[in-house]
Amino acid sequence: MSRIYEKLFSSPLSTVLSSIAIVIVGYGIAVCLPFSENISHGSLSQLSTEDTLVLKGHEVYYQEGCQYCHSQNLRPFGWEVSRYVNVEKYGYYPVPTAMEYSHETPAMRGSFRIGPDLSRVAGKQDAAGLTSLLRGGKEDNLRNRYHAYGYLFNDDDLQPLFLSWKIRMMLEAGVPLSDPYHKSAFDRLEGQTRGDALVAYLLSLGQKSMQYNGAFYR
């Protein structure tokens, strides 16, 4: 051990270079190696790509800081699935799969549960319910106090030009989107508000899995 130590840290320059090399190797082992294989196989890959409004909603989600209260990391335990999934309605436990998030950058798994997990919110709430929740209800309870996001529904500046550039960059980064797709941003965002985009995003959480399972069981 002392020999390795002496070799790596023999001078200031070798210390800096060794530290950089060790971190890069660590990054390769922790991040690159486990994800080196192509994970876009399977039926879910045949589902349509995310709607541009959903991509905008994803942006609104992290700009408003929803991830500081809500996780999207449903774990495969009975008690957790029962709490966050409408099992009676769907009859199965749709634990999230990596495929569902292939279009999502940055990832929004979150690290807090000050609010409930949102991985399967599409199976628990509809558009009207989510809109009402985000606008903040009249009742004085915790849920309403924490979600006074009514102003999002008055903000219709969705900046489609920036979104189209963002989609172009997502393509460059290897996100599986098609080229004509980013051009549709202008039409799709016309007349929508940031609140609508956020609702569209929330309604997409768990949607792919339900579509796939629905098709499979049919």
Add this chain to the structure above:
Amino acid sequence: MIKLTSDFRKVLSFHLGAGVIWTLIAIVFGLLNQLQLMLGWPQPDVLGYGVIRPLFTTSLIFGGIVNLSLAGSYYVMQKSGDLAWQPLALAGFGLQQLGLLLGVIGILLGANKGREYGEMNWVSDHLFFLSLVFFIAVALRSLKKELNAPVLFILAGAAGGAISFMLGNLALPYSPMGEVPLTAGMKDQAVQEFYRISVLGYFVLFPAFGLLYHFIPTHYKLPIYNEGAVRFQALAMLALIPLSGAAYLAYGAGPQMSATFGIVCGIALNFAVIMGAANLLYTVSRGPSRVWSNLDGSYLVWGVRFILILAILRAISLPRFMQADVGYTWWNSRDISQDALVAASVVFAGLAYGYSQRFNQKAAANTLASAALLLAVVGSCLMIVAGTVQGILGGMSARAMTEAGPAVTSFSALLFAGNVAGDTASPTLKFILGLRGIYFLGYASVTVSLATWALSMLSIWRGQGNPFQEADLHLPDEENPEEAR
């Protein structure tokens, strides 16, 4: 080669001053955040919970702790060699503050990048990264001799921090404040976990240990008990930090083999931290009265104790079954800002006292500084105990099942597990009359402590107070234990 200047007092003072200011900004944001949660008053929009939270973490870690640690690093390097390239160091300071300021303004304007602890926009990221490169360049130019342990920790931490900061924030810009990360889906989650633990490891723990390994032998004349263990610790931490983040992919949609490997590395990493903290505490125990005779020594010992406690808690909460039970409840080992607030702020506050007092030859007002330490210790203990117990109770309530489904169906019941106000009480009352209220009390106490610390730092700079005296190295209890008895 022309050596431009060797007077680094200015750079050191600037970093110290900036560290105090950013810490003050952070505690204001942090307290506001906690009040928002407690009063059920998140008030979204400009200063909503989701906006203030990243402002708090960014100001605390990248503003407060990084500035204080850079001040300490220059102080230590000055002792180890002739510092050169002061203009570059000053330029690095300027770039860092500009980057942080732009980052904070960007977050306020809604340009949150969506990555925890990496919320700043790409312009800020570049400026901050460049400031770290400048620091490394100054260090390389200044240090020629074989490295001692403290300088090794500082240099390895800076290099590891710079490269992990770059890897964690790799992105393609598409607008003045917008960017797209180069990774997507679960791979991006793995990057985020790598980055989160790297921020804690390279920006907080590495400089903290480096400065402690310098401070205790130099100013208290207590040689580190096990020098070999220090070298082993540096190498182990350096290698294990990037591998440990994957631990938090457990039970998720990511590769589970990788998560298991991350858990093993994470536990090993925490053992390396525990070993380092134990080494320091044993060193101090060989001459306790020397360290306790001085204010900054008392701070340092408490800081090391908190590092030890938090490393033990982190190691215990890493295995899968523990993550399942307490992960995502109030005690959350993913929340590295807790470590920064509880342990690191005590260590760095003590170190900052150390440099300022020695530079200005003025001692901090004893009453004020002692009160600050007492508040920090009491507050940190309350936060750790209340947060841990609440996390365990929350986890127990979450997994309790009946035949019809979860025994506790209301999410707010999980959120307020451990409160005595009853189900019908208002959310605010539930918050106050429970463990969360105790946690808040601790939080407020740490906040007041840091504000008091900042005040006494100000009095040192203004040259007020008594002349500074080094620690008493010849106390009766060490020379003649029987006399002391």
